[in-house]
Amino acid sequence: MGLTGALAERRDLVAFADEVGADGPVAVEGSRTRWSVGGEPIPGVRLVRAPSGVSAYLPEEMVVCVGAGTTVAELSSVLASSGQRCALPARGGTVGGAIAVGEQHLDVLGRGTLRASVLEVRYVSCDGRLVRGGGPTVKNVTGYDLPRLMTGALGTLGLLAEVILRTNPVPAASTWLRADGADPFAAFDALLHPSAVLWDGASTWVHLEGHPGDVAAQAAVLSRIAATTEVDGPPPLPPHRWSLEPSAIRGLTGRYVASVGTGLVLRDEPQPLRPPDAASLGVAARMKREFDPTGRLNPGRDPARR
Amino acid sequence: MRLASRTRPRRGVPERDAALVRELVAAVGAPNVRTDDAQRALLRRDASVFDGGDAGPVCFPRTAEEVQAVVRAARRHGRAVVPRGAGTGLAGGAIPLGAPVVVSLARMTSIGEVDRDARAVWVEPGVVNLDLTRHLRPLGFHFAPDPSSQQVCTIGGNVANNSGGPHCLAYGVTNAHVLAMDVVLPDGEMARLGGLDPEPSGLDLRGAFVGGEGTLGIAVRIAVRVTPNPPAVRTLLASFSQVRDAANTVSAVIASGIVPAAMEVMDQRITRAVENYVGAGYPLDAAAVLLAEVDGLPDGTAHDADAIARIAREQGATEVRLAADDRERALLWKGRKTAFGAIAQIAPDYYLHDTVVPRSRLADVLEQVYAIADRHGLMVMNVFHAGDGNLHPLLLFDAREPGMLDRVHAAGADIIEASLAAGGVLSGEHGIGVEKQAYMDRMFTPDDLDHQNRLRRAFDPECAANPGKVLPTGHSCADIQQLSSAARGLWV
Ligand SMILES: Cc1cc2nc3c(=O)[nH]c(=O)nc-3n(C[C@H](O)[C@H](O)[C@H](O)COP(=O)(O)OP(=O)(O)OC[C@H]3O[C@@H](n4cnc5c(N)ncnc54)[C@H](O)[C@@H]3O)c2cc1C
Numbered sequence: 001m002g003l004t005g006a007l008a009e010r011r012d013l014v015a016f017a018d019e020v021g022a023d024g025p026v027a028v029e030g031s032r033t034r035w036s037v038g039g040e041p042i043p044g045v046r047l048v049r050a051p052s053g054v055s056a057y058l059p060e061e062m063v064v065c066v067g068a069g070t071t072v073a074e075l076s077s078v079l080a081s082s083g084q085r086c087a088l089p090a091r092g093g094t095v096g097g098a099i100a101v102g103e104q105h106l107d108v109l110g111r112g113t114l115r116a117s118v119l120e121v122r123y124v125s126c127d128g129r130l131v132r133g134g135g136p137t138v139k140n141v142t143g144y145d146l147p148r149l150m151t152g153a154l155g156t157l158g159l160l161a162e163v164i165l166r167t168n169p170v171p172a173a174s175t176w177l178r179a180d181g182a183d184p185f186a187a188f189d190a191l192l193h194p195s196a197v198l199w200d201g202a203s204t205w206v207h208l209e210g211h212p213g214d215v216a217a218q219a220a221v222l223s224r225i226a227a228t229t230e231v232d233g234p235p236p237l238p239p240h241r242w243s244l245e246p247s248a249i250r251g252l253t254g255r256y257v258a259s260v261g262t263g264l265v266l267r268d269e270p271q272p273l274r275p276p277d278a279a280s281l282g283v284a285a286r287m288k289r290e291f292d293p294t295g296r297l298n299p300g301r302d303p304a305r306r
Numbered sequence: 307m308r309l310a311s312r313t314r315p316r317r318g319v320p321e322r323d324a325a326l327v328r329e330l331v332a333a334v335g336a337p338n339v340r341t342d343d344a345q346r347a348l349l350r351r352d353a354s355v356f357d358g359g360d361a362g363p364v365c366f367p368r369t370a371e372e373v374q375a376v377v378r379a380a381r382r383h384g385r386a387v388v389p390r391g392a393g394t395g396l397a398g399g400a401i402p403l404g405a406p407v408v409v410s411l412a413r414m415t416s417i418g419e420v421d422r423d424a425r426a427v428w429v430e431p432g433v434v435n436l437d438l439t440r441h442l443r444p445l446g447f448h449f450a451p452d453p454s455s456q457q458v459c460t461i462g463g464n465v466a467n468n469s470g471g472p473h474c475l476a477y478g479v480t481n482a483h484v485l486a487m488d489v490v491l492p493d494g495e496m497a498r499l500g501g502l503d504p505e506p507s508g509l510d511l512r513g514a515f516v517g518g519e520g521t522l523g524i525a526v527r528i529a530v531r532v533t534p535n536p537p538a539v540r541t542l543l544a545s546f547s548q549v550r551d552a553a554n555t556v557s558a559v560i561a562s563g564i565v566p567a568a569m570e571v572m573d574q575r576i577t578r579a580v581e582n583y584v585g586a587g588y589p590l591d592a593a594a595v596l597l598a599e600v601d602g603l604p605d606g607t608a609h610d611a612d613a614i615a616r617i618a619r620e621q622g623a624t625e626v627r628l629a630a631d632d633r634e635r636a637l638l639w640k641g642r643k644t645a646f647g648a649i650a651q652i653a654p655d656y657y658l659h660d661t662v663v664p665r666s667r668l669a670d671v672l673e674q675v676y677a678i679a680d681r682h683g684l685m686v687m688n689v690f691h692a693g694d695g696n697l698h699p700l701l702l703f704d705a706r707e708p709g710m711l712d713r714v715h716a717a718g719a720d721i722i723e724a725s726l727a728a729g730g731v732l733s734g735e736h737g738i739g740v741e742k743q744a745y746m747d748r749m750f751t752p753d754d755l756d757h758q759n760r761l762r763r764a765f766d767p768e769c770a771a772n773p774g775k776v777l778p779t780g781h782s783c784a785d786i787q788q789l790s791s792a793a794r795g796l797w798v
Binding site for chain 1: 421422423424425467468470474478479481482491495496497498499501502503504505506507508509510511512513514516517518534536537557560561563564565602603604605606609662663664665666691694695696729730731732733734735736737738742746749750751753754755757758760761762763764765767776777
């Protein structure tokens with residue numbers, strides 16, 4: 001049985017659409033874990049909450065359908081009960097908030113990108129209608145890719161109500177190792193599909209996941225590069241996310257934790273704006289006019305300021 | 307859109323195109339503009355069953371700037387532009403409608419230096435999929451999406467169709483492997499979409515562009531992810547006395563928490579055809595065979611291969627064989643990937659369908675597919691990406707038989723309905739093109755389609771990019787008859 005069959009239309013989706021309505025500025029409130037990413041909503045804006053709760057979960061298909069207002073923690077515990085997980089970042093907040101912001105999990109190398117895991121979106125349009133994009137199967141190229149467009153759009157094109165996500169089995173073994181004095185780039189090159197390789201300029205932290213024998217073998221590979229110690233997890237992470245080309249990590253100075261191979265860097269100060277080029281901004285501006293001509297959805301937020 | 311028939315020759319491009327052709331020549335040089343009937347006839351079709359395209363002048367730009375100049379020239383003359391890779395598309399995406407300027411990317415084939423820190427490489431759109439992987443292999447990498455057409459199809463075409471392939475089960479389809487692109491927008495502006503960084507600023511226009519079937523602009527430089535070659539690979543061949551058992555094995559493997567690198571199923575008819583063609587060592591007496599591959603590190607691959615073999619036996623496999631060496635493995639894959647070539651021995655024409663169903667519904671829907679073919683008096687073969695539920699029923703026919711095309715269409719419609727009823731989708735990898743526009747409203751509401759239309763319009767407000775594709779009639783750019791240069795007789 002596919003998800004479509006397992007799904008009864010949730011009444012709270014329609015109620016959410018009615019609540020959003022067609023008039024006046026409106027912003028979605030999740031858990032406020034990423035409230036000011038891309039700008040805070042304008043003062044006095046009406047706040048709404050997306051429906052929460054898992055709508056349908058088919059572990060044998062590796063897909064889950066979930067209300068956008070569900071917390072990532074709740075979803076993760078439901079998936080864990082069937083030995084699965086997803087690509088949503090572990091930082092908390094709601095599913096809808098995490099997708100709207102588009103942050104990757106720290107283990108993105110192992111879990112895959114968030115954007116690739118969003119199979120279907122249902123969202124409320126600026127005129128209060130429920131719109132569906134994508135589809136419930138793990139593979140689908142039917143029509144234009146609204147799920148990709150909504151991921152990272154900060155709710156400025158539509159307000160996420162429900163999504164279908166791809167899930168994955170939790171690997172049998174997992175270990176975090178710290179290697180002091182290792183060349184993190186050499187470590188990244190020597191390992192096959194590590195889940196994370198973090199570097200603070202002195203130490204390297206590596207997250208290995210997979211079958212127990214493989215994890216042990218990869219740990220041995222790492223220990224040939226530098227002395228390793230098993231640790232509980234990643235080092236404490238500075239608060240601000242930077243998104244850099246992975247090679248730019250080589251030139252970092254100051255305090256940071258950088259993810260080798262991905263270019264995600266955590267620092268104490270926020271990253272300066274890095275606006276897309278004029279032609280992309282032109283398309284984005286037309287996109288906004290097409291999806292929300294009066295600018296009522298999450299006013300004050302701008303994906304190009306993220 | 308009608309099914310292919312005999313071509314009707316026309317003589318050169320019309321006189322009124324003379325000014326346009328002069329500007330195109332100024333843009334790319336005379337040797338890279340073709341207006342003769344022979345060249346234009348060659349590009350009227352793609353690998354789909356559809357015909358009726360009408361190519362205007364054909365350009366072969368060599369640089370991104372030349373593409374830009376071509377697009378600008380076409381725009382000055384109010385003419386649409388259709389990008390074209392190798393023309394292996396199966397949904398008619400590259401068929402020129404309304405005598406547009408055809409932009410062949412075939413001469414843009416350079417491959418940049420691999421960025422090892424980012425595990426990425428910039429390539430031009432005309433690079434052939436397999437050439438890229440051949441280039442990367444000695445460096446320790448490959449390009450994961452491996453369509454069966456990989457010996458000829460281009461990266462630009464893969465991007466535009468968000469193509470898949472057997473090994474996309476574990477590694478993801480093209481979208482997961484495209485980090486950034488330089489795109490010539492339909493208005494002639496050049497935009498950088500996405501980036502090598504993990505969370506590029508702005509809307510994910512990169513993600514929206516992939517799968518746009520040439521209707522959102524032309525990708526002129528593409529940064530693709532390179533995937534490390536796995537140190538361990540195991541390839542299994544399981545034989546079954548019933549197709550249902552093969553399908554159930556696939557569902558059971560996924561349900562057990564294993565995501566193999568690839569899981570492909572072929573039924574008896576196609577297996578026999580393939581065996582005749584390449585002699586890959588497939589069993590001739592099995593009702594279906596499952597080709598499963600696991601890769602990665604030695605421990606996990608051994609574990610998963612054992613588990614798949616056990617599940618296959620539990621589901622009634624009559625034989626499970628492990629490819630002994632790289633040679634046998636390569637031969638098995640050669641068989642799978644040349645399946646369509648093998649068909650030519652059997653019937654003059656074939657129509658390859660492409661739908662997706664939930665993996666647990668594979669067996670049921672396959673049974674319906676055989677029944678549908680029987681009902682319409684057609685021969686069907688099944689060879690498909692079973693691991694992601696991606697069905698590829700292949701209808702064989704002889705187009706010269708009266709009434710045959712109607713039966714082929716009717717059977718196709720029934721297959722689509724059966725897939726949708728099982729909770730599936732219209733297309734897993736071939737796209738909508740001109741093939742499935744009329745079915746879009748079976749899957750989407752008018753509001754859903756309206757929003758897809760808005761996405762398209764934001765990229766291409768003037769309908770200058772590959773009009774007449776993807777969205778059904780009634781949406782902007784769908785009704786190509788509105789264009790001044792509309793050709794007649796394009797519609798079924
Ligand atoms: C025998 C056979 C087997 C196949 N197997 C598979 C398979 O396993 N998996 C799969 O997914 N597909 C498969 N296909 C379909 C096809 O090969 C793919 O869709 C392929 O990606 C098309 O590439 P192409 O270069 O031939 O593109 P074309 O057919 O030339 O064009 C396809 C679309 O892309 C657009 N386009 C081309 N280049 C660009 C560009 N640079 N920028 C923007 N748009 C562009 C065109 O306008 C058109 O809409 C198969 C086809 C055949 C004939």
